[in-house]
Amino acid sequence: MRAVVVGGGIGGLSCAIGLMDCGFDVSLFDKNNKLGGVARTLHNTDYICDTGLHYFFEHYTECMSLLKKCNADKEIFWIEDRMLFMRADSKKGMYSHLPLPGALRGASAIARFNLLNFSDRLKLLGLFAKMAFLKDEQLSEMDNKTLEEWVLENGGNAEIISNYFDPISRSLTFMGASEISAQTIIVWFNGIRKQNKIRFGIAVSGLSESVIEPLKNYLLSRGCKIYTGCEIKSITINDGKVHGVNFKDSFEQRFIDADVVVLAVSPAQVNKILRNSPTAGKQSLIQMDEGTPVIVVNLLLSSNLTDEKIVMFGVNTCFNIFMEITNVSRNYSENHSLVTLIMNSTEDQLHMSEGEIQSIVLNDLESSLGYSIREKIADCEIFRLNDVVTKQVPGHSRSRVDNKTDIEGLYLSGDYTAGIQPSGMNASVHSANTCVLKIKNDFRVVA
Numbered sequence: 001m002r003a004v005v006v007g008g009g010i011g012g013l014s015c016a017i018g019l020m021d022c023g024f025d026v027s028l029f030d031k032n033n034k035l036g037g038v039a040r041t042l043h044n045t046d047y048i049c050d051t052g053l054h055y056f057f058e059h060y061t062e063c064m065s066l067l068k069k070c071n072a073d074k075e076i077f078w079i080e081d082r083m084l085f086m087r088a089d090s091k092k093g094m095y096s097h098l099p100l101p102g103a104l105r106g107a108s109a110i111a112r113f114n115l116l117n118f119s120d121r122l123k124l125l126g127l128f129a130k131m132a133f134l135k136d137e138q139l140s141e142m143d144n145k146t147l148e149e150w151v152l153e154n155g156g157n158a159e160i161i162s163n164y165f166d167p168i169s170r171s172l173t174f175m176g177a178s179e180i181s182a183q184t185i186i187v188w189f190n191g192i193r194k195q196n197k198i199r200f201g202i203a204v205s206g207l208s209e210s211v212i213e214p215l216k217n218y219l220l221s222r223g224c225k226i227y228t229g230c231e232i233k234s235i236t237i238n239d240g241k242v243h244g245v246n247f248k249d250s251f252e253q254r255f256i257d258a259d260v261v262v263l264a265v266s267p268a269q270v271n272k273i274l275r276n277s278p279t280a281g282k283q284s285l286i287q288m289d290e291g292t293p294v295i296v297v298n299l300l301l302s303s304n305l306t307d308e309k310i311v312m313f314g315v316n317t318c319f320n321i322f323m324e325i326t327n328v329s330r331n332y333s334e335n336h337s338l339v340t341l342i343m344n345s346t347e348d349q350l351h352m353s354e355g356e357i358q359s360i361v362l363n364d365l366e367s368s369l370g371y372s373i374r375e376k377i378a379d380c381e382i383f384r385l386n387d388v389v390t391k392q393v394p395g396h397s398r399s400r401v402d403n404k405t406d407i408e409g410l411y412l413s414g415d416y417t418a419g420i421q422p423s424g425m426n427a428s429v430h431s432a433n434t435c436v437l438k439i440k441n442d443f444r445v446v447a
Contacts, residue, residue, distance in 0.1 A: 003259065004232075006030075006232045007029075007037060007269075008028060009037020010036075010425050010429060011413050011431060012264035013212070016224055019439065021436075022443075024260065025223075027224070028226045031231035031232075032229070033229045034228065035212050035228060036209060039054040039425070040208065041208055050207055056076060057201065060191075060426035060429075067211065067214075067215075072211050075214065076202065082096045085314070086313070086369070088367055090367065093115030093163070094114070097109045106193065111125075115163040116159060117159075120157065123160060124160055126154075126155055132190065132193060134186065139186065139187065140183070142181070143183040147161075147178075147184075147186075148177040172184075227249070233247055234246045235261055236277070237410075238279065240407060242260065242407060242410050260410075261411070262411045262412070262413050264412075265414070267416055293350055294342060295343040295384055297319070297340070299338070300337075300379040301337045302378045305339070319341040336378065341365070354380075403417050403431065403434055403435040415427035417431045
């Protein structure tokens with residue numbers, strides 16, 4: 001049996017590996033010239049950088065299992081127990097743990113978090129205690145309200161939201177506490193609570209391609225056919241059943257027959273492909289937010305911002321979050337820093353020139369840092385990533401779609417699919433695993 005996976009992000013790669021384990025002859029397509037999806041690495045003339053901010057957590061069990069299977073886990077560098085929060089008024093807060101057992105470890109970090117007063121730290125501890133005792137059926141109900149609403153209803157306040165929950169929510173989902181479903185963030189916190197340590201993982205090279213490349217090589221070694229720079233135009237569907245996909249390479253329009261097609265792309269891309277597939281029917285379109293654009297700004301500085309390996313979170317007028325990790329090789333001098341910022345993409349900013357974007361970013365970044373960095377800028381890269389964020393508003397679960405569509409042989413994989421989803425890369429791998437399991441059952445595959 002033949003399967004086609006559309007999308008070369010970590011979810012699509014995970015789907016392809018799972019389908020090969022089930023005995024399918026797999027072909028994987030990605031419209032970009034590099035695999036990785038949102039987490040891909042771009043090579044310019046004298047500068048290499050990622051199209052965004054990508055890191056792992058140790059409690060991303062399904063994601064880590066995938067990486068270990070392909071020996072990609074060896075490409076991850078771990079940073080333990082330290083997060084730096086930065087506010088627009090340049091006040092900084094360190095979130096770090098004492099070497100204590102179990103829950104006392106997290107409590108020690110909250111007790112020392114200087115961006116909140118003593119009373120608010122106690123309230124934050126109370127919120128975490130309530131999260132820990134939520135059952136699955138209660139978690140399902142948490143999808144009917146935003147994180148902000150849940151925090152306020154359970155004894156929190158605006159200071160706790162703006163100084164703690166909002167930066168973390170934006171770092172995980174590109175959305176603030178007033179936009180994200182409470183369920184998503186609570187699932188993440190409950191996952192991390194079970195670990196003895198909070199560990200952030202990034203690629204050893206500082207580039208996501210060093211993690212993506214082993215997955216690609218694993219697929220190639222097992223005979224998977226990988227097509228990059230090839231966009232799937234439509235799916236051929238006859239009598240309610242998938243027969244193959246139509247795509248265009250650099251030379252001509254082509255067709256590949258398939259028993260199974262998995263669309264591991266954003267809702268916007270899914271709908272684009274289905275609209276070009278006349279026999280798919282309007283009922284197959286995903287009736288949910290198709291996603292909003294994100295602007296990513298990478299600033300390469302000719303000096304270190306810190307003397308240690310650290311993850312920084314910040315919320316300001318124009319950007320959501322930034323991360324800077326020093327002493328990690330990124331194919332440039334060790335005395336450089338890379339600052340990645342995810343912008344709050346307003347309608348005005350989407351039409352700004354790169355010079356205008358760089359100017360407003362620098363103004364806000366210098367406000368947070370409390371000093372000038374303009375003279376230290378070695379390079380600046382700006383990426384406009386279209387339709388990459390699916391807003392997880394209250395009641396989001398009711399609009400989630402199943403991995404299995406009403407078209408025989410057509411499946412969806414992505415963090416927008418049904419079920420209580422974890423966040424970050426683990427959500428993509430979780431959905432891929434669920435998708436493969438349904439295909440295995442539908443086709444009665446014995447792997």
